[in-house]
Amino acid sequence: MRKSTSRPVARAALAVGAVAVAGLAFAPGAAAVTPTTATATYDCGTWGGGGATLTATQSGTAATITLTSAVTTPVAVGANQISATLTLAKDGGGTRVFSGKANPALPAGSSVKIGPLNGTVAAGDSLNSYFAGTALKMVIFGITVNCDATTSQSPGPFVF
Known part of the structure; x- marks a missing residue:
């Protein structure tokens, strides 16, 4: 009689599968920012x-912020022509900076949309654009536009 080797192999495969499932159950969840959308003036x-x-948005320590403002452009601006820096105050002190040169083509008279602006965050960072200083700096056709946040973000700061 021939001894079957399929049972020990099947048992080993089940054991490996069980360990993998258990590992997934205890794996850390994907990082997520809350809220995902906020407003400020x-x-x-x-x-x-x-x-x-x-x-x-957030993926690990990498984060992006896209901003659509009530500020309108007086002239048409081509895609990726606005260099922007968004500085957010960190709860407890310090700042985090998001920057980039990313915007869609903007017809004259349209609201300025910038982003995604890229930045780095740490777990637990609580960030708000409302602080003493320039929160948003845009350079358009060599002209610098500085914007100060006059209200705190609503419904609250971004928590990463």
Whole structure:
């Protein structure tokens, strides 16, 4: 009689599978920012001001923020022509900076949309654009536009 080797192999495969499932059960969850969308009001001096919507995403320590503002562009701006730096105050002190040169083509008179702007975050970072200083700096055709946040983000800061 021939001894079957399939049973020990099957048992080993089941044991490996069980260990893998157990490992997944205890694996850390994917990082997620909350809230994913916030609003704030910005004052950009002679360029205007008003409400803006900020949308955040996170993948590990990498994060992005896209900003759509009430500030309008007086002239058409081609895609990826706005260099932007968004500085967010970190709860407990310090700042995190998000930057990039990413915007869709903007017809004259349209709301400025910037992003995604890239930055690095740490677990537990609580970030808000409302602080003493320039929160948003845009350079368009060599002209610098500085915007100060005049309200705190609503419904609250981004927590990574």
